[in-house]
Amino acid sequence: DARVTQTPRHKVTEMGQEVTMRCQPILGHNTVFWYRQTMMQGLELLAYFRNRAPLDDSGMPKDRFSAEMPDATLATLKIQPSEPRDSAVYFCASGSSLQETQYFGPGTRLLVL
Amino acid sequence: SQQGEEDPQALSIQEGENATMNCSYKTSINNLQWYRQNSGRGLVHLILIRSNEREKHSGRLRVTLDTSKKSSSLLITASRAADTASYFCATDASGSARQLTFGSGTQLTVLP
Numbered sequence: 001d002a003r004v005t006q007t008p009r010h011k012v013t014e015m016g017q018e019v020t021m022r023c024q025p026i027l028g029h030n031t032v033f034w035y036r037q038t039m040m041q042g043l044e045l046l047a048y049f050r051n052r053a054p055l056d057d058s059g060m061p062k063d064r065f066s067a068e069m070p071d072a073t074l075a076t077l078k079i080q081p082s083e084p085r086d087s088a089v090y091f092c093a094s095g096s097s098l099q100e101t102q103y104f105g106p107g108t109r110l111l112v113l
Numbered sequence: 114s115q116q117g118e119e120d121p122q123a124l125s126i127q128e129g130e131n132a133t134m135n136c137s138y139k140t141s142i143n144n145l146q147w148y149r150q151n152s153g154r155g156l157v158h159l160i161l162i163r164s165n166e167r168e169k170h171s172g173r174l175r176v177t178l179d180t181s182k183k184s185s186s187l188l189i190t191a192s193r194a195a196d197t198a199s200y201f202c203a204t205d206a207s208g209s210a211r212q213l214t215f216g217s218g219t220q221l222t223v224l225p
Binding site: 097 | 146154155157205209212213214215218
């Protein structure tokens with residue numbers, strides 16, 4: 001049963017600390033998306049990659065957020081330094097350039113104190 | 114930014130009744146998709162309708178698309194308590210990029 005996995009599932013940290021979230025896309029998927037979900041803003045696209053290359057990261061605050069895909073099985077989203085307003089659920093989704101649908105991971109629930 | 118706006122924001126019905134959710138969007142699209150999110154979980158794809166289609170069925174789900182009005186509806190027939198979740202429409206206007214823009218969602222509660 002192929003699934004997108006995300007770690008950690010929950011993270012509580014203090015303002016100013018670095019946060020790293022990891023995502024393992026479904027094997028064979030060549031597109032990875034990072035989303036942020038909050039009550040106020042809903043689901044926002046932060047960045048996405050195709051074949052490990054960043055295609056669009058315009059939704060991401062550049063000064064503190066960075067997204068990378070060091071290999072085909074791992075995508076990372078880093079926040080440094082973290083701020084309370086970054087508290088949200090961060091989802092990774094993967095897909096294929098041959099399909100229109102996206103497959104979501106369970107999310108990382110981040111709380112920045 | 115959100116392209117889709119969903120209506121209603123929240124819907125509460127009795128088990129066995131039908132639930133209808135609506136989605137409006139702003140730009141031309143290639144396809145529109147509906148996703149479901151259970152509390153504390155990731156989104157799960159339900160159904161996709163292409164811009165040249167007007168209606169599509171999958172089990173108890175029926176989706177319609179009116180491109181002239183830039184709107185879509187999701188009908189869940191004979192609802193069950195297990196259908197309780199948030200439902201999101203997502204539009205693909207990006208072509209090969211496969212980028213989706215999600216609506217604000219409808220919270221559906223099905224009472225047993």
